[in-house]
Amino acid sequence: MISKRSFLGGVATGIVSLSAGCFASETSGLGATDVIIHNEATEQRTIEIRVVDRADETTAIESSVKMSPHTRHRFNNQVTEQSDYRVRIQVTEGTSEMYGTDKTRMWTDADTPLHVIVHERIVFAVQINAE
Numbered sequence: 001m002i003s004k005r006s007f008l009g010g011v012a013t014g015i016v017s018l019s020a021g022c023f024a025s026e027t028s029g030l031g032a033t034d035v036i037i038h039n040e041a042t043e044q045r046t047i048e049i050r051v052v053d054r055a056d057e058t059t060a061i062e063s064s065v066k067m068s069p070h071t072r073h074r075f076n077n078q079v080t081e082q083s084d085y086r087v088r089i090q091v092t093e094g095t096s097e098m099y100g101t102d103k104t105r106m107w108t109d110a111d112t113p114l115h116v117i118v119h120e121r122i123v124f125a126v127q128i129n130a131e
Contacts, residue, residue: 032077033113035087039067040119045094047118049075054084054106066093081111089122 039045044067051061060080065073079085088104095101103122107114117123 031081033079033081033110034077035061035075035079035114035116037065037067037073037075037089038115038117039069039071039073040117041094041097042069043094043097044068045118046092047073048088048090048092049116050088051075051079051107052086053080054086060085064092079110079114083110084108085110087114087116087124089116089118091118091122 035049035051037047037049039047046064046066048064049061050059052059061075061078063075067073085107086104087107089102091098091101097120098118099121101122103124105124107124107126112129113127115125115127117125
């Protein structure tokens, strides 16, 4: 037969282990993802980006990037997955071929990379992962 002390010790250990597992799964489940800007134009462009977390209005990315034609710039792991963001793109140089130079979009439940394609227009596209 198990003594009362052994039983209570086992229950306490189990509760602590279970609590630690719940806590770890809540915090460690969130990763980070990328924002990738593509300059698909035939001219150099300066592109400004601002990404703001909609929950607390903190800025995740704020940068100005001078991009050569047909290049990409990756902001690696700077936004938290499963968060909602407001993304603003402004093209401040190299706008002669463009219809719009300033665009803001909401990015909800960020869990895969966001691609911003700048050519004649600014296009936002979320990457779809194949499983």
